[in-house]
Amino acid sequence: MSAGANQPEFSPNTFTMDGIEIPFKDGQTLMDAALAAGVYIPHLCHHPGLTPHGSCKLCMVDIGSGRASSCTTPAVAGQQVSNNTPALNEARRTLTQMLFIEGNHLCPSCEKTGNCTLQAMAYHLGMLEGHFPQFFQRREVDASHSTVMLDRDRCILCELCVRASREVDGKNVFAVAGRGITARLIVNSPSGKLADSDLEIDDLAAHICPVGAILIKAHAYEIPIGWRTFDLRQIDEIGPEKVIQARVGHTDD
Amino acid sequence: MTKIRIATTSLAGCFGCHTSFLDMDERLVELLEHVEFDRSPLNDIKHCGPCDIGLVEGGLCNADNVHVLREVRANCRVLVAVGACAINGGIPAMRNHFGLGACLEESYLNGIGVEDPQIPDDAELPLLLDKVHPIHEVVRVDYYLPGCPPSPEGFLSVLGDLLEGREPVLPKKLLHYD
Numbered sequence: 001m002s003a004g005a006n007q008p009e010f011s012p013n014t015f016t017m018d019g020i021e022i023p024f025k026d027g028q029t030l031m032d033a034a035l036a037a038g039v040y041i042p043h044l045c046h047h048p049g050l051t052p053h054g055s056c057k058l059c060m061v062d063i064g065s066g067r068a069s070s071c072t073t074p075a076v077a078g079q080q081v082s083n084n085t086p087a088l089n090e091a092r093r094t095l096t097q098m099l100f101i102e103g104n105h106l107c108p109s110c111e112k113t114g115n116c117t118l119q120a121m122a123y124h125l126g127m128l129e130g131h132f133p134q135f136f137q138r139r140e141v142d143a144s145h146s147t148v149m150l151d152r153d154r155c156i157l158c159e160l161c162v163r164a165s166r167e168v169d170g171k172n173v174f175a176v177a178g179r180g181i182t183a184r185l186i187v188n189s190p191s192g193k194l195a196d197s198d199l200e201i202d203d204l205a206a207h208i209c210p211v212g213a214i215l216i217k218a219h220a221y222e223i224p225i226g227w228r229t230f231d232l233r234q235i236d237e238i239g240p241e242k243v244i245q246a247r248v249g250h251t252d253d
Numbered sequence: 254m255t256k257i258r259i260a261t262t263s264l265a266g267c268f269g270c271h272t273s274f275l276d277m278d279e280r281l282v283e284l285l286e287h288v289e290f291d292r293s294p295l296n297d298i299k300h301c302g303p304c305d306i307g308l309v310e311g312g313l314c315n316a317d318n319v320h321v322l323r324e325v326r327a328n329c330r331v332l333v334a335v336g337a338c339a340i341n342g343g344i345p346a347m348r349n350h351f352g353l354g355a356c357l358e359e360s361y362l363n364g365i366g367v368e369d370p371q372i373p374d375d376a377e378l379p380l381l382l383d384k385v386h387p388i389h390e391v392v393r394v395d396y397y398l399p400g401c402p403p404s405p406e407g408f409l410s411v412l413g414d415l416l417e418g419r420e421p422v423l424p425k426k427l428l429h430y431d
Binding site for chain 1: 341346387425428430
């Protein structure tokens, strides 16, 4: 900014992120305002329209001297926000590495590879390896449902399916039980199996999974590896939301 | 001009990374003007002498893998973990969900089509590790080249940077885990 005497002028409803002025509506979060303006803030557990969860912490931004999750922080006029900085991206890469080593994310064996938001995030952040020792946790696979498969090995506990089921599908199929390292995705049915739940293939909860934990059966490998969404474009060019919309539309055909 | 000396090895891998390395085709001829190979399955030299670069494919599934990895690490100034298995255990690490005994029983006693069921226990066979591990859990790794397998362009990018004396930086379009 020039050394002129003029005070910087802010429109009443804008904040500044990485030097770009972003408009917002009253009550809107930094994340939703940025998404609406087409500015990418890395995130895994957020989806517009669902109650913000604030758990993945990838959307941390610096606001003044503080740091906060942009998906749960209301925008305030004149706020100075930093998003795409080396320090934040380094922290985001470490968080992504922790997600990889905590679960069993073996991309070459996963049918979601190339369409996976976690993988695309790791590409975006330039992650070459997991850095930490692998946990190799043993987690339960549930293949009981006729059209939807649940492989907990890849679950990152983002609760997108939990919220989609409750808030959009009007059901209550999923929940997270346990704490810390024993936290796990459970199914609200008498047997605990997906087959005995009221999950249906058209539910948003069946399609919103950012990783390969909830998969639609009989549609794997329709698009070859190498030609999938994030094989062709970076996540910051398209964002995961459009991918989920396309996925829901695809099975409606 | 002294050539850069490279050792390569495939531990608990499928040789797919080595195959992809050879897929650089005629570019290999140009590369060989700058490098020469020490221990490698490509020339069948069994032990590693002093080298500039070690390329390690595969993770660690048995005691021999650990022995070979330590020999390569001790002799190479720069060690590169190549491919998914070296970096996080990869496909062989899928056995980590099960006990070693259960894996052996399924493969050699109860598996479909097994004839004359018996678990191999010849003294020549290296002891299996309880779990499959990525190599950075046992030795220091300098650089990582992900992919299953990494593309020939990935190999050329990392080796090109190292030959020029630069810190390897994998271009985003070459970064893949599959």
